[in-house]
Amino acid sequence: MKRCRVLQIFFFLAVTAVLSGCSVSYSTGKSSDTVSTLLDSVSGSSTSMSGGGDVASIMQGYADDIAAVTYLWVSEKKSEEQFLRLLTAVARTHGIVDWEQTTATFEAMGRGLYQAGIPREGIVKLPFFRKLADNARYALVLQGYTQV
Amino acid sequence: MPGMLLFFKDILRCNALWLLLFCLCIPGTGRAEEPDYSLDFIYVNANTGEAAGGHSAIKLGSTVFHYQFFPGDFFLLVRDSWPHFKYIYTDVSNRTISIRRLPLRPEVFYQLNTHFIRLLISQQEALLKLDRAESGLSLLRQLSRKRNTIELPVAGLLDNQSAGNDAMASLRHALEKEAGAVGVEQMLQLFRKKAGALLQEKGVAGVSARLSALREVLLKQYFLQLVAQGVSLAGDALITFPDSTGLRIEELNKLAEYKSQLQASIVHLFLADMPGQAESIVLQTARYLAVSRSLFTRRLSTLDPFSGAAVIRNVTGDDDLQSVSEHLQRNVARARRAFFQETVHNDVAYGQLEISRGRLNELKNAILYGSPVRGEPGLLLPSRSGKVTIDWLDYGRSGVLAGAAEDEKLLAAVIARVKSGVAYDLLRRNCATELLRNINTAFANSVEGREALGGWLTPDTGFVFIPAxxxxxxxxxxxxxxEQILLSRRLKMLKMLFRRENDMFVWLREANVFSSTLYSPRLNDSTFLFFTDDVSVMRPLLGLANIAWAALNGAAGLLTLPVDGGERIQQGGRGIFYSLPELVFHNIRKGTYGFGNSQPVAP
Structure with a gap:
């Protein structure tokens, strides 16, 4: 067993010195099997960073990501512009072009705010959410906040 | 003969890995897919190509997190669904997966899951920073030339020489109405003034931010120019299959509804003036025109989803061409059905339709005309860049250009910094070290981590940088x-054959690439004669035969050199290289399968 491990280590070092270890994304097509890579990237519209598949699973991944964007914005005290830019970029990786028209966005924001430890009454004091206060979207934020 | 058969079977069974494979093998759709609170450490064994070092991943519920290489020397954290991951590695790559399951308390499970999602978002933020710096640098260099046109993303989707499009007239009306009776021409002049002001500004804000703002204003003024002119789509921006069936009445109704939604979205995105949305405005406009055209012609047309970054390759000699095309056709049919049935997330469903049609179109052109195909990963949004006229821009007192050389240096430094943060390092930053590092950073310290996980391992411990x-x-x-073992595709099928047929006969037939019914040689797999992943004692002997065979083939390559350009010599060399470890009982090469002869699993 010990000998086997030594051999494994030896071969990993030898082989990876010539090649590289780990794995290449199939859909990026570094492999010469191009048609296959085309199919894989198509089969579920895979995206390396954001998952993919059917609409329901895309929306689930999207909601998780928006909650994380909101959490990081609050906890790292970034500017509103940075928040909105990242939000737009993340939404686009899920194929969502107009995130303001997507109710899941605001519910997920509420979840992120809860995770970041923002008290319910403190939400309205945050830059972006201040503008939402008298808006139906604010209700969605609160809904997401309370559903955690 | 029966004695020999027992000998081979014993070899098979004496190997420790094989014992696990045969005794602990759990079908792919078994326990591993159940949503439970555990952290599953995944090891994928080696194969040829970039997989030679093995691969590490973790699984939380049905989501897999792992690191992969991407073009441009990026080494990035990736999220995948477990069924898709399993399909890629066991079915397509023909590699065996080992899973070690660590049960967790629910709160620890969620802590790790959210931690990894946040890491993905932080990575996305870094990539966004990189994108802004690169776009800024490109804009700065273009402006420095002081030409009348510049290249901007998504602008290539529209034909800015055309005019008088009816759908654009309707959009113009809606935009002016919502803008409070302000004319499009007035807005256009306003945005041009804004662009001029931004160009003259030698700002306080960071160079990336200033150039980003300028780029967005330039794109918005371009949008207004398109609306004012009433342009149509660029002819080559549309994908219209010659055989696409006509749209049914309910499909036309759905498209009409989506067209109204797109119009509202364009107006909203423009007036909301959110940072980072300028590209989205032009994209939605192009989609609006594509849908309008579909309604007019009663045949489905979608935008070409590929960007200029797509990799172009020739695939005419690929064996899988026809079967992959059939899979792609099924994908298009599924995406089409999904879009016409979708009631809430139309943009997402339409995007899927756009991508699937785009990919199928590539393959159709390859089959019909021998054209090369474009490949680009991810959930693509059409973003083809194109020339935008800026002859109205006064370069006279440009503050931006005054410090261009200095700004270029700053942007280049940002690019280098971000790239170094996502680069691969064999010993210090690979798929094994990064997973471990990321698991550890989910906890405040090692004490907390040990308490939550029941153990602690750091990336610098011994040889843990090696996946195995x-x-x-x-x-x-x-x-x-x-420990669960999910067999590679060939081994799984071999196991079934052993059950059904005479063992000796199966072994003799399936051990070599010529008579094997389970495998067809593929270019990617290098030249070899015998499979050695299912034998242990015999491995050096078979390895020797593989080396001799690869050397013989390589030598024959000297004769075919004028025809194949040295391909056969190269394959022979690769064959020898991957057979060398077999001489000392180690196996790397297992053969691979394409997507064509399997049922693809969506991510």
Whole structure:
């Protein structure tokens, strides 16, 4: 067993010195099997960073990501512009072009705010959410906040 | 003969891995897919190509997190669904997966899951920073030339020489109405003034931010110019299959509804003036025109989803061409059905339709005309860049250009910094070290981590940077409950054959690439004669035969050199290289399968 491990280590070092270890994304097509890579990237519209598949699973991944964007914005005290830019970029990786028209966005924001430890009454004091206060979207934020 | 058969079977069964494979094998759709609170350490064994070092991943519920290489020397954290991951590695790559399961308390499970999602978002933020710096640099260099046109993303989707499009007239009306009766021409002049002001500004804000703002204003003024002119789509921006069936009445109704939604979205995005949305405005406009055209012609047309970054390759000689095309056709049919049935997330469903049609179109052109195909990963949004006229821009007192050389240096530094943060390092930043590092950073310190996980392992411990070694150490350091083995595709099929047919006969037939019914040689797999992943004692002997065969083929390559350009010599060399470890009982090459002869699993 010990000998086997030594051999494994030896071969990993030898082989990876010539090649590289780990794995290449199939859909990026570094492999010469191009048609296959085309199919894989198509089969579920895979995206390396954001998952993919059917609409329901895309929306689930999207909601998780928006909650994380909101959490990081609050906890790292970034500017509103940075928040909105990242939000737009993340939404686009899920194929969502107009995130303001997507109710899941605001519910997920509420979840992120809860995770970041923002008290319910403190939400309205945050830059972006201040503008939402008298808006139906604010209700969605609160809904997401309370559903955690 | 029966004695020999027993000998081979014994060899098979004496190998420790094989014991696990045969005794602990759990079908792919078994326990591993159940949503439960565990952290599963995954090890994928080696194969040829970039997979030679093995691969590490973790699974939380049905989501897999792992690191992969991407073009441009990016080494990035990736999220995948477990069924898709399993399909890629066991079915397509023909590699065996080992899973070590660490049961977790629910709160620890969620802590790890959210931690990894946040890491993905932080990575996305870094990539966004990189994108802004690169776009800024490109804009700065273009402006420095002081030409009348510049290249901007998404602008290539529209034909800015055309005019008088009816759908654009309707959009103009809606935009002016919502803008409070302000004319499009007035807005256009306003945005041009804004662009001029931004160009003259030698700002206080960071160079990336200033150039980003300028780029967005330039794109918005371009949008207004398109609306004012009433342009149509660029002819080559549309994908219209010659055989696409006509749209049914309910499909036309759905498209009409989506067209109204797109119009509202364009107006909203423009007036909301959110940062980072300028590209989205032009994209939605192009989609609006594509849908309008579909309604007019009663045949489905969608935008070409590929960007200029797509990799172009020739695939005419690929064996899988026809079967992959059939899969793609099914994908298009599924996406089409999904879009016409979708009631809420139309943009997402339409995007899927756009991508699937785009990919199928590539393959159709390859089959019909021998054209090369474009490949680009991810959930693509059409973003083809194109020339935008800026002859109205006064370069006279440009503050931006005054400090261009200095700004270029700043942007280049940002690009270098971000790239170094996502680069691969064989010993210090690979798929094994990064997973371990990221698991550890989910906890405040090692005490908290040990309490939550029942063990602690750091990336600098011994040889854990080697995926196989990490898996072994995980078994020693953490209270993992069991080990599951998911067999590679060939081994799984071989096991079934052993059950059904005479063992000796199956072995003799399936051990070599010529008579094997389970495998067809593929270019990617290098030249070899015998499979050695299912034998142990015989491995050096078969390895020797593989080397001799590869050398013979390589030598024959000297004769075919004028025809194949040295391909056969190269394959022979690769064959020898991957056979060398077999001389000392180690196996790397297992053969691979394409997507064509399997049922693809969506991510």
């Amino acid at each position: 070694e990490l898996q072994t150490r995980v078994g020693e350091e953490f209270p993992v409950t069991d």
